[in-house]
Amino acid sequence: MEAGLNTGGNRQLGPYAVTVESESISAGPAPEAPGLVQAPRLEPEQAGLEALQSEIGRLSVLVRSLASHLPSFSYMPELQMAAAQLEASGFPQALVGEVLERVERRLGLRQSQDQAGEVRVRRGIAAELESMLAVSPGPGGAAGGRRVIALVGPPGAGKTTTLAKLAMRYGVSSRAPSVILSTDCYRVAAAEQLRAYAAILGLPFALAETPGSLSRLLVEQRHKEVVFIDTPGCGPNDQDCFEEWSRAFAGHPEVEIHLVLPATARYEDLMRAWRRWSQLQPVKLIFTHTDETTFHGGWMGFAISAGLPISCLSFGQRVPEDLEVASKPLLMRMLFGSTARAANA
Ligand SMILES: Nc1nc2c(ncn2[C@@H]2O[C@H](COP(=O)(O)OP(=O)(O)O)[C@@H](O)[C@H]2O)c(=O)[nH]1
Numbered sequence: 001m002e003a004g005l006n007t008g009g010n011r012q013l014g015p016y017a018v019t020v021e022s023e024s025i026s027a028g029p030a031p032e033a034p035g036l037v038q039a040p041r042l043e044p045e046q047a048g049l050e051a052l053q054s055e056i057g058r059l060s061v062l063v064r065s066l067a068s069h070l071p072s073f074s075y076m077p078e079l080q081m082a083a084a085q086l087e088a089s090g091f092p093q094a095l096v097g098e099v100l101e102r103v104e105r106r107l108g109l110r111q112s113q114d115q116a117g118e119v120r121v122r123r124g125i126a127a128e129l130e131s132m133l134a135v136s137p138g139p140g141g142a143a144g145g146r147r148v149i150a151l152v153g154p155p156g157a158g159k160t161t162t163l164a165k166l167a168m169r170y171g172v173s174s175r176a177p178s179v180i181l182s183t184d185c186y187r188v189a190a191a192e193q194l195r196a197y198a199a200i201l202g203l204p205f206a207l208a209e210t211p212g213s214l215s216r217l218l219v220e221q222r223h224k225e226v227v228f229i230d231t232p233g234c235g236p237n238d239q240d241c242f243e244e245w246s247r248a249f250a251g252h253p254e255v256e257i258h259l260v261l262p263a264t265a266r267y268e269d270l271m272r273a274w275r276r277w278s279q280l281q282p283v284k285l286i287f288t289h290t291d292e293t294t295f296h297g298g299w300m301g302f303a304i305s306a307g308l309p310i311s312c313l314s315f316g317q318r319v320p321e322d323l324e325v326a327s328k329p330l331l332m333r334m335l336f337g338s339t340a341r342a343a344n345a
């Protein structure tokens, strides 16, 4: 059926006719109308039509380009928008796809036409991420038990600074007999930095000259209730270093190994680091430098992929202030709003 725009028939628009066929709009040269006086040119309407066509063209390019970045174009618009935001914050695409599928199931949405509303979708996403992220606040398991904590991770991640913060919070403040052990014998300044922290905190300090001599020190210090062990960072290609440290810890199941990684690294870089550091069998993650980024999807996505709980977050250089014990509400506030410092203010 052919229907004219507004009038139910063809309408003369100067040299053009506009006809609406079913739902499509087409524009083309107007047929000659014998006996009719040529209508005056309606240029503003013609210009409006061209502008409309060009806007539709622009929007369709934009939608195609947005869709090509999304895990699936079959999701409802609110989910697609949320997916774009998660990806922009650093979450890997595959994980975003998994989150969306979980949210669809949670909200009972089966088709892209289903309606859910932005707020409901946001809450669904937060709930899913909260259930996928694991936290294990601070070091140590059973309350009142002996704690032996080792920090491992790449050089410059913030291990020594974080160790001093932990020593203050879980050693000095708890008044439990504690000791700080450094195994960073590669760089003289590194051990001295920790010795200085130990002196300020009033805690005993000992240096293991080699990874092998750590065993002897751990036996010597077996009566201490809290033992903090700092380690040097292995370079990415130094496989010998990783093997040496895995051997050093293998005979000491009492050591709780926390992997310290910078929150500023991208998801892919963290996964690459994980392939090496997982050899040491860490049981918890600490993320540092969280104050230096507002993109928290990369490291949170990594924590989900690695399947390890987050124990602490470091958000600055100050010892001992700039350390927060991880909690799910804190992670959600960081992800959906602000930095660790602001999120906890
Ligand atoms: N901005 C910021 N700087 C940090 C943080 N943690 C450590 N640093 C700084 O990063 C640098 C390396 O830290 P360090 O503890 O020596 O790293 P390590 O090589 O892993 O022992 C030092 O200048 C620290 O003060 C943090 O959470 N935020």
Ligand SMILES: [Mg+2]
Binding pocket: 159, 160, 161, 184, 190, 230, 231, 232
């Ligand atoms: Mg260090």
